[in-house]
Amino acid sequence: QLQLQESGPELVKPSETLSLTCSVSGDSLSNSAYYWGWIRQPPGRGLEWVASVYYSGSTHYNPSLQSRVSVSADMSKNQFSLELNSLTAADTAVYFCVGLRQFGGLPVKWGQGTLVTVSS
Amino acid sequence: DIQMTQSPSTLSASVGDRVTITCRASQSFQTWLAWFQQKPGSAPKLLIHKASILESGVSSNFSGSGSGTEFTLTINSLQPDDFATYYCQQYYIYPWTFGQGTKVEI
Numbered sequence: 001q002l003q004l005q006e007s008g009p010e011l012v013k014p015s016e017t018l019s020l021t022c023s024v025s026g027d028s029l030s031n032s033a034y035y036w037g038w039i040r041q042p043p044g045r046g047l048e049w050v051a052s053v054y055y056s057g058s059t060h061y062n063p064s065l066q067s068r069v070s071v072s073a074d075m076s077k078n079q080f081s082l083e084l085n086s087l088t089a090a091d092t093a094v095y096f097c098v099g100l101r102q103f104g105g106l107p108v109k110w111g112q113g114t115l116v117t118v119s120s
Numbered sequence: 121d122i123q124m125t126q127s128p129s130t131l132s133a134s135v136g137d138r139v140t141i142t143c144r145a146s147q148s149f150q151t152w153l154a155w156f157q158q159k160p161g162s163a164p165k166l167l168i169h170k171a172s173i174l175e176s177g178v179s180s181n182f183s184g185s186g187s188g189t190e191f192t193l194t195i196n197s198l199q200p201d202d203f204a205t206y207y208c209q210q211y212y213i214y215p216w217t218f219g220q221g222t223k224v225e226i
Contacts, residue, residue, distance in 0.1 A: 046218055047156075047221075049215055049216040049217070049218070063121070102169070105152065106169050107154075108166055110165075111163065112162075
């Protein structure tokens with residue numbers, strides 16, 4: 001059964017870079033049926049798709065974040081990662097890693113989420 | 121970007137009520153729409169995709185309909201476990217976008 005687990009810092013300083021990793025179990029990152037991505041949710045607010053990566057290396061980014069975000073996949077570790085730079089308080093959110101199907105649009109499997117707070 | 125607008129933002133209901141949530145899109149995209157349920161402290165759970173296809177294991181108490189720019193999620197008989205926040209999401213074109221959510225409360 002596919003499972004995803006986020007890991008990374010809970011607190012980062014403004015202007016710094018956030019690095020999060022998602023460990024995938026129960027399936028291979030190279031399964032062509034899935035894209036792998038990140039969705040975030042500021043406290044008390046709605047959901048925002050951030051970025052996605054395919055096993056081929058193809059990536060897609062939300063234009064609102066494109067200049068600050070990068071996503072990559074490590075097939076050998078069955079992990080994928082998110083980097084978000086130039087952080088501000090507005091980036092404080094729960095970050096979910098997700099497995100997406102239907103050409104990468106449908107988040108069918110979610111990690112439990114990790115709260116990242118941007119504060120000095 | 122396609123803007124997704126849900127109504128109402130909050131819905132007060134009782135156990136046994138029939139509840140309908142509407143999601144409107146700023147442009148038409150056939151049926152590339154999903155519905156999620158989220159409870160506090162948990163990740164969203166996929167309920168329906170392709171506007172009306174129920175996910176495996178999801179109660180048949182839930183149903184979805186619509187196409188183009190207007191979609192609905194219906195809960196036929198509200199159960200205690202259904203009190204949660206519901207989100208729609210379009211996956212027709214990047215960037216994927218969500219509605220702002222509808223909180224169903226007692």
